[in-house]
Amino acid sequence: xxxxxxxxxxxxxxxxxxxxxxxxxxxxxxxxxxxxxxxxxxxxxxxxxxxxxxxxxxxxxxxxxxxxxxxxxxxxxxxxxxxxxxxxxxxxxxxxxxxxxxxxxxxxxxxxxxxxxxxxxxxxxxxxxxxxxxxxxxxxxxxxxxxxxxxxxxxxxxxxxxxxxxxxxxxxxxxxxxxxxxxxxxxxxxxxxxxxxxxxxxxxxxxxxxxxxxxxxxxxxxxxxxxxxxxxxxxxxxxxxxxxxxxxxxxxxx
Numbered sequence: 001x002x003x004x005x006x007x008x009x010x011x012x013x014x015x016x017x018x019x020x021x022x023x024x025x026x027x028x029x030x031x032x033x034x035x036x037x038x039x040x041x042x043x044x045x046x047x048x049x050x051x052x053x054x055x056x057x058x059x060x061x062x063x064x065x066x067x068x069x070x071x072x073x074x075x076x077x078x079x080x081x082x083x084x085x086x087x088x089x090x091x092x093x094x095x096x097x098x099x100x101x102x103x104x105x106x107x108x109x110x111x112x113x114x115x116x117x118x119x120x121x122x123x124x125x126x127x128x129x130x131x132x133x134x135x136x137x138x139x140x141x142x143x144x145x146x147x148x149x150x151x152x153x154x155x156x157x158x159x160x161x162x163x164x165x166x167x168x169x170x171x172x173x174x175x176x177x178x179x180x181x182x183x184x185x186x187x188x189x190x191x192x193x194x195x196x197x198x199x200x201x202x203x204x205x206x207x208x209x210x211x212x213x214x215x216x217x218x219x220x221x222x223x224x225x226x227x228x229x230x231x232x233x234x235x236x237x238x239x240x241x242x243x244x245x246x247x248x249x250x251x252x253x254x
Contacts, residue, residue: 007034008149015157021233025055026245028131028154033057035146037133042121042154043070044129044233045165046252050075051129052166053233054250058134063241063248070252080118084127115139119151121158128164162229167216174212181205182212186225 014027025042032040041056051070068074075081115138121129131151139147158164174182184194195202218224237251
C-alpha cells in the first residue's frame with residue numbers, strides 16, 4: 001500500500017496546482033491507475049440529472065460508447081445511477097463497490113473492463129458526480145480506503161471552487177463578447193473597467209451584461225459569479241469527444 005500512499009500524496013500536490021477542472025480530473029484518473037485501477041471515468045451531473053461532462057482514461061471503449069454514457073438514455077437505464085440517486089448526502093460516504101454493485105454494473109452493459117467500482121462525488125448539498133473505475137479484482141479493504149480518498153479529494157477540490165452539478169443553462173448560450181463581459185463582471189470589475197479592457201463603450205457593456213443575465217437566468221453579479229463558477233468545467237470544452245491532458249473528454253449535447 002506504500003505505492004498508494006505515495007500516489008495520493010503526489011495527487012495532493014497536483015490538485016493544489018490544478019486550475020482547470022479537466023486537469024484536476026485527469027490527475028485523479030492517473031492516480032487511480034497508479035493505485036490499482038486499469039482505467040477510470042469521472043462524470044459531472046447536470047441539474048437535469050444525466051451527466052453533462054465525463055473525463056476518462058479508458059483505452060478499450062469507443063467514442064460512441066462515451067457519448068452514450070452521457071446520454072439521458074444511459075441515465076435512465078444504468079442501475080448504477082438508480083442506486084446512487086435519492087438521498088445521497090455527506091452522511092452517506094460509503095462507496096458503492098462490492099459484489100452487489102458489480103452485478104448491477106455488469107447487467108447494465110458496463111464496458112470498462114475488469115471489476116467495476118463507483119465512488120460518489122459529494123458536496124454539502126448532495127451528490128454531484130461519480131468516479132467509475134475498472135479494477136483487476138474486487139478491492140481489498142486498504143484499496144477501498146484509498147479509492148474513497150480519491151473521491152473525497154476531488155469532492156473537496158470541486159466544492160472549494162464552486163463546482164457542482166452543471167447548470168442546464170450552459171455558457172455556450174452566451175456569445176464570446178457576452179461571456180467576456182460576464183466573466184469580468186463576475187470578477188468584480190466595474191462597467192467602466194470592463195469597457196476599457198475590452199475596448200467597448202459603457203452602454204455596450206451594459207447591454208451585453210443584461211443579455212448575459214437574461215440568458216443565464218440570474219438577477220445580479222453575485223448570482224452571475226456563482227453560475228460561471230459552476231460552468232467553469234465546460235470552458236474550452238467542445239460538445240462531443242475531444243482529448244486534453246492525457247485523457248478523453250466527453251461533453252453531452254444540450
